[in-house]
Amino acid sequence: MWCVSLGTVLLLTDDPGVIPVWEGWERLRIRPADGPASTFPARVCAAINAAAPTGPLIAVARGEWATLLPAVSMSQRSNRRSIAEYVLVDPVIP
Numbered sequence: 001m002w003c004v005s006l007g008t009v010l011l012l013t014d015d016p017g018v019i020p021v022w023e024g025w026e027r028l029r030i031r032p033a034d035g036p037a038s039t040f041p042a043r044v045c046a047a048i049n050a051a052a053p054t055g056p057l058i059a060v061a062r063g064e065w066a067t068l069l070p071a072v073s074m075s076q077r078s079n080r081r082s083i084a085e086y087v088l089v090d091p092v093i094p
Contacts, residue, residue: 066091
């Protein structure tokens, strides 16, 4: 069966099982490398860039991961990929 991907859903969460993904969209769970908490945003962006997702992108962030969306947006823009939509699920924003 031939299937065309409509784009990529970036799952920014520790528990992706609770987030539905739309039919026809590739699902990419972001797993950053281990390191100090101060470098977490940079490690998340590096993991996204290493995966080279197919656009358009939808960023789905759950909990404290919602605070990463500005960094993720700038990182993707610098790589000539833009995020078409943001979905916040139970965001924890200071």
